[in-house]
Amino acid sequence: MSFSSRPSTAPAFRTLPPVADVVIVGGGVMGASIAFHLAEAGVRDIVVVECGELACGSSGKPIGGIRAHFSDPLNIELGNRSLRAYRDFPQRPGADIRLDTVGYLFVLTSERQAVEFAESVRLQNSMGVPSRMIDADEARRLCPYLSAEGLVAAVHSPTDGHARPGLAVRGYADAAALAGVRFATHTRVTGMDTTGDRVSAVHTDRGSVTCSTVICAAGAWSGQIGAMVGVDLPVRPVRRQLAFTERLSPAAPRIPFTIDFTSSAYFHNSDDGLLFGLADPRQADGFDTTWTPGWLDLFRDVVRHRAPALAEMPLADGWAGLYEVTPDHNALIGRSGDLPNFLYATGFSGHGFLQAPAVGEIVRDLHLEREPCVDIAPMSADRFRTGAAFRPETHVV
Structure with missing residues (x-):
């Protein structure tokens, strides 16, 4: 890959x-x-x-996500400053990192989530981050893979994206x-x-x-x-796994970095296919970085409800890496x-x-x-x- x-x-x-x-x-x-x-x-x-x-x-x-969408001022500022630096990366230090500002899309499935994210959006807007609450229909327009079933609202942050x-x-x-x-x-x-x-x-x-x-x-x-x-x-080290689809034909539409907040399942464009990820809540701590194809069953079970077409896509490869997690x-x-x-x-x-x-x-x-x-x-x-x-x-x- x-x-x-x-x-x-x-x-x-x-x-x-x-x-x-x-x-x-x-x-x-x-x-x-x-x-x-x-x-x-x-x-x-x-x-x-x-x-x-x-x-x-x-x-x-x-994974490569870059965003200023957080729920507290300090993390918002760190994300916002870094996003500006990544936009300027071709000039300083001088390298192409394949930044794609497709935005972030958090998909919400409960009223409580919507209230909490709306509060975060107000804070982000006060700090110059142009995130906004949107409804399920607009979320589906931004990401056609989504099912509207069970969607209460979504948050779109258009200046975020991903890089390498x-x-x-x-x-x-x-x-x-x-x-x-x-x-x-x-x-x-x-x-x-x-x-x-x-x-x-x-x-x-x-x-x-x-x-x-x-x-x-x-x-x-x-x-x-x-x-x-x-x-x-x-x-503490915690393994996180992801996978890549085979080349898709027809090509995948350009979509935001999309996250189902309830399950943590996420996906975004990757070369000529898509990248999939999900945090397994049962994952034990440890330094093991073996990619286990059985992890895909968990991802597919979740995504069948949120983005059904993804569950049937053929996969080409996968990775496992470590999150460095604090309490x-x-x-x-x-x-x-x-x-x-x-x-x-x-x-x-x-x-x-x-x-x-x-x-x-x-x-x-x-x-x-x-x-x-x-x-x-x-x-x-x-x-x-x-x-x-x-x-x-x-x-x-």
């Missing part, structure tokens, strides 16, 4: 320099975005450590490499040293590097990285209170790609001790210890 992520053309180093200013752990879209934004700001001696190839984890999987995460990682990494960032791929972090209240060295299976700052952007593996220095990053389904972004030179950006619970540009800016500013564009105090990992957790995000996919 053309969605497969190719290794970045950024130079890869199999050994580490003995000293660096910044070590970023994780070579997915978050690590690549942070590296790019730091390098763009003039930070030198940056090393990105990745245990596989760049984008080999969840960032290489092709692997292309974004390569775009950020290539630009960062041109600015001097070194990418140590196939390099696994095995431990870290601390001196007083600072992380002083990162150890890997290919050598050690003394550093001034460590940034954890290790996705589903972030809990393990944090534990190396006693920083609690409550992230309240909101990200962990901040600086350790015990180790001030240990920063983290993780736990995005499926929203990492869509928030990566804004988070790259934020972590850059944290490192440079500048005021970030938004107040990220609510996303501190300490919120679960202090009882200040978010209300769980309702618009989760």
Whole structure:
């Protein structure tokens, strides 16, 4: 499938320099975005450590949704800033990520959902996001696959869409490499040293590097990285699966990224077919990324009621990847209170790609001790210890 992520053309180093200013752990879209934004700001001696190839984890999987449709101001702002950055990606950093602004379409099947989403739409509109409530007939016009049976309302956000995460990682990494960032791929972090209240060295299976700052952007593996220095990053890995149809003839109409909110089933255009996804509520935690064709039975059972034609479409392939899930389904972004030179950006619970540009800016500013564009105090990992957790995000996919 053309969605497969190719290794970045950024130079890869199999050994580490003995000293660096910044070590970023994780070579997915978050690590690549942070590296790019730091390098763009003039930070030198940056090393990105990745245990596989760049984008080999969840960032290489092709869901690629980009939206500002959330239920709280902080996530709306992160999504909106990132959406603007992705629109500008061909100029900065300079790469085609195949952005398709087809919009998002949330399909609602209860009056309670409609009331909650209407409240979110009012908030989004107040922040410049042009989302709107629509009826079932208009939803079907936007997405002809939908059945009107049981539909109460829908929400359409026309400026949202989807892109190719692997292309974004390569775009950020290539630009960062041109600015001097070194990418140590196939390099696994095995431990870290601390001196007083600072992380002083990162150890890997290919050598050690003394550093001034460590940034954890290790996705589903972030809990393990944090534990190396006693920083609690409550992230659990949960498998998510998706599938691609065979080439469709006649071709699929251009449709929004469509989500049945009740079941979490979603679908959108993909090359010459469609992409399907669904979160299995019975999925156990773990690092298994085996794609299991039996998962399709669950998807088909759900979609027969919401978009019947999809249940009969022939499938060509599938993927499985990991969500990095926190207890309240909101990200962990901040600086350790015990180790001030240990920063983290993780736990995005499926929203990492869509928030990566804004988070790259934020972590850059944290490192440079500048005021970030938004107040990220609510996303501190300490919120679960202090009882200040978010209300769980309702618009989760």
